[in-house]
Amino acid sequence: MKKKYVQPAPYAAPTKDTRFAGTYEVLVPVPGRVKPHRIPLQFETLEQAEQWIHTPDGRDMIAELVPRG
Numbered sequence: 001m002k003k004k005y006v007q008p009a010p011y012a013a014p015t016k017d018t019r020f021a022g023t024y025e026v027l028v029p030v031p032g033r034v035k036p037h038r039i040p041l042q043f044e045t046l047e048q049a050e051q052w053i054h055t056p057d058g059r060d061m062i063a064e065l066v067p068r069g
Helices: 046-053 056-065
Strands: 011-014 024-028
Touching: 011 046, 024 046, 024 056, 046 056
Parallel strands: none
Antiparallel strands: 011 024
């Protein structure tokens, strides 16, 4: 039995941009793209970033980035 492909879920990670050092951002993996899309928001804590993913605004913004198959 073959495993079906499951798209990776969005995740929060420390910001790599030095202008926003010490903050977190949300990254959205997209099929067919090597680098994940970055959501243009900064969060003070990892928990805030992870909670935002599950808010209605977060779900809408993520849905706009992920192509429908």
